[in-house]
Amino acid sequence: MISWITNPQHWTGSDAIPLLIGQHLAYSAVALAIAVLIGFPIGLYVGHTRRGVVMVAGTANALRALPSLGLIVLLVILFGPVFASDLAFLIPCVIVLVLLAVPPIMTNTYAGIAAVDPAAVDAARGMGYSSLGVLLHVELPCALPLIFSGLRSATLQVISTATIAAYVSLGGLGRLIIDGLAQRDYFEMVAGAVLVGALTLVVDLLIALASRFTLSRGLMR
Amino acid sequence: MITFKNVTKRYDNSTIAVDNLSLEAPKGKITIFVGPSGCGKTTSLRMINRLITPSSGTIMLDGQPTEAIDLARLRRKIGYVIQHAGLFPHLTVVQNIATTARLIGIAKKQALGIASELIERVGLDRTFANRYPWQLSGGQQQRVGVARALASDPEFMLMDEPFSAVDPVVRHQLQEEFLRLQRDIGKTIIMVTHDIDEALKLGDQVAVLRTGGILAQIASPQELLSKPADAFVADFVGRDRGYRYLGFVDATSSLAVAAEPAAPLGTEPSTARALTRDRWILVTNAAAQPMGWVDLDQQTGPIRESDLNLSGTLASQSGNLRQVLDAALSAPSGRGVIVGTSGALLGSVRLAEIVTAIESAKAVGMGARS
Numbered sequence: 001m002i003s004w005i006t007n008p009q010h011w012t013g014s015d016a017i018p019l020l021i022g023q024h025l026a027y028s029a030v031a032l033a034i035a036v037l038i039g040f041p042i043g044l045y046v047g048h049t050r051r052g053v054v055m056v057a058g059t060a061n062a063l064r065a066l067p068s069l070g071l072i073v074l075l076v077i078l079f080g081p082v083f084a085s086d087l088a089f090l091i092p093c094v095i096v097l098v099l100l101a102v103p104p105i106m107t108n109t110y111a112g113i114a115a116v117d118p119a120a121v122d123a124a125r126g127m128g129y130s131s132l133g134v135l136l137h138v139e140l141p142c143a144l145p146l147i148f149s150g151l152r153s154a155t156l157q158v159i160s161t162a163t164i165a166a167y168v169s170l171g172g173l174g175r176l177i178i179d180g181l182a183q184r185d186y187f188e189m190v191a192g193a194v195l196v197g198a199l200t201l202v203v204d205l206l207i208a209l210a211s212r213f214t215l216s217r218g219l220m221r
Numbered sequence: 222m223i224t225f226k227n228v229t230k231r232y233d234n235s236t237i238a239v240d241n242l243s244l245e246a247p248k249g250k251i252t253i254f255v256g257p258s259g260c261g262k263t264t265s266l267r268m269i270n271r272l273i274t275p276s277s278g279t280i281m282l283d284g285q286p287t288e289a290i291d292l293a294r295l296r297r298k299i300g301y302v303i304q305h306a307g308l309f310p311h312l313t314v315v316q317n318i319a320t321t322a323r324l325i326g327i328a329k330k331q332a333l334g335i336a337s338e339l340i341e342r343v344g345l346d347r348t349f350a351n352r353y354p355w356q357l358s359g360g361q362q363q364r365v366g367v368a369r370a371l372a373s374d375p376e377f378m379l380m381d382e383p384f385s386a387v388d389p390v391v392r393h394q395l396q397e398e399f400l401r402l403q404r405d406i407g408k409t410i411i412m413v414t415h416d417i418d419e420a421l422k423l424g425d426q427v428a429v430l431r432t433g434g435i436l437a438q439i440a441s442p443q444e445l446l447s448k449p450a451d452a453f454v455a456d457f458v459g460r461d462r463g464y465r466y467l468g469f470v471d472a473t474s475s476l477a478v479a480a481e482p483a484a485p486l487g488t489e490p491s492t493a494r495a496l497t498r499d500r501w502i503l504v505t506n507a508a509a510q511p512m513g514w515v516d517l518d519q520q521t522g523p524i525r526e527s528d529l530n531l532s533g534t535l536a537s538q539s540g541n542l543r544q545v546l547d548a549a550l551s552a553p554s555g556r557g558v559i560v561g562t563s564g565a566l567l568g569s570v571r572l573a574e575i576v577t578a579i580e581s582a583k584a585v586g587m588g589a590r591s
């Protein structure tokens with residue numbers, strides 16, 4: 001397996017490992033960015049206003065129950081006639097990953113805001129912070145640890161699930177697993193799995209480091 | 222001045238939390254809202270900075286109705302201190318305090334300067350500046366909460382049970398510091414408590430509320446003790462109100478302090494016996510401060526610190542009859558020890574003389590300090 005990875009042949013061409021890693025990260029990054037754009041504001045709004053709590057919890061649970069593989073196949077069948085070229089595969093793939101990433105981001109943002117000490121929020125309102133001021137100066141900074149952990153678990157799930165892109169003829173590290181399976185090249189398959197795992201760990205570590213340096217020491221004990 | 226004019230608060234479920242409340246909290250004075258749990262104290266307080274909107278009636282700041290003031294401006298004019306301090310956990314002590322100053326538009330650097338001065342003002346060490354709230358005790362957090370409310374130098378202060386989350390010793394300390402602070406800053410303060418002792422100790426004026434949000438009586442502490450308006454107030458003010466009333470009667474004018482013989486530590490029993498005809502002698506330290514009493518009938522060797530009976534309390538020269546009476550009652554000799562401002566011995570007062578002083582104070586009717 002190691003020799004498979006270190007084999008120079010696998011570092012060039014259309015299936016080169018760096019290229020696959022790049023594709024894999026690109027799908028994941030796009031999906032995460034969209035998921036943050038959707039889940040983060042909803043979580044903030046619901047946490048701050050306490051409106052729609054039940055809806056958020058229900059939606060998150062429903063989304064978690066979706067089978068990624070089944071969904072991507074369904075979406076490819078639906079979108080196939082609509083889009084030309086790779087988009088017919090790319091869009092379904094990103095949608096599936098977004099749906100996977102939204103629940104942890106949304107619910108953790110909401111939970112983080114909801115868990116802020118009510119006395120601190122009350123004091124902030126009484127001092128004369130505007131509603132937005134309370135959110136930006138008190139609730140959001142205090143919720144950051146939980147928000148980061150939501151982002152982390154979303155990232156882990158997205159990177160490991162992004163292998164399904166290859167299932168619908170796209171790139172990414174899933175290629176190694178799918179192709180390896182097709183050619184009964186078990187070393188290639190294992191190499192794919194190991195690379196996905198390693199990538200996940202590295203990205204996770206980076207987020208952990210980033211949160212270490214952004215979070216107030218007052219929130220960590 | 223804060224004025225309530227026929228203020229009523231009815232919650233959705235039709236509970237009346239505050240019922241037609243009218244009162245005035247005079248400028249520069251401490252007004253206390255006191256009453257049993259659920260009588261509408263917090264509701265009344267939070268209607269002032271409009272965290273709660275009154276159902277009817279008007280609240281005015283210096284004659285201006287609060288509805289006429291922009292909400293953010295209103296709240297920034299009023300310092301607000303709550304029970305568990307409600308500090309911002311992600312900010313350090315000095316940053317927490319600076320927030321109110323920042324809110325009224327003071328530049329960051331200057332706000333932090335104000336904040337670090339206030340740290341000492343409320344009785345904390347400067348080394349606390351860069352700690353986070355979780356690294357503080359409840360009493361220390363409470364002090365930071367007070368400092369934060371003061372940092373914008375508001376005209377008014379609202380305090381909701383600010384000292385209730387701490388143990389009695391720390392509470393006493395915070396109350397003393399608070400009174401000292403208020404003598405300097407002279408803010409118009411409304412404080413909520415359900416502790417009648419705290420109300421009588423801190424208030425220039427005390428408003429007693431009863432269940433249903435009805436004002437039972439508003440009066441000075443001594444008037445509340447000597448002339449409760451009805452059975453509810455009398456009961457709420459408590460059993461020892463006769464004794465506690467003495468806390469408001471000045472002792473200096475009515476009592477003559479007699480010389481009290483004292484022996485320094487290390488005195489031989491024979492020498493000490495020559496100083497007094499009594500069985501008990503007061504022992505002082507090098508600064509002439511009373512340390513305790515010694516029973517000369519029991520004493521065999523030179524007086525050591527471990528021989529001392531420490532039960533006696535001390536009354537200060539400028540104290541009240543309650544302190545003096547307590548000093549006499551608690552001393553094994555039955556003589557209440559009086560000390561000067563530096564803590565040095567001035568003399569003593571006998572129990573009988575104190576009782577006479579109490580009688581004449583009663584006869585005068587209001588021998589009370591205003």
Ligand SMILES: Nc1ncnc2c1ncn2[C@@H]1O[C@H](COP(=O)(O)OP(=O)(O)OP(=O)(O)O)[C@@H](O)[C@H]1O
Nearest residue numbers: 232233236238257258259260261262263264265415
């Ligand atoms: N948001 C609310 N909705 C409905 N009823 C409320 C609400 N807040 C308070 N009440 C009711 O109004 C009454 C007064 O409450 P308030 O909190 O002012 O009492 P309090 O005097 O501060 O009591 P405590 O000493 O226990 O703090 C109570 O009967 C309480 O149940």
Ligand SMILES: [Mg+2]
Nearest residue numbers: 262263264413
């Ligand atoms: Mg209350």
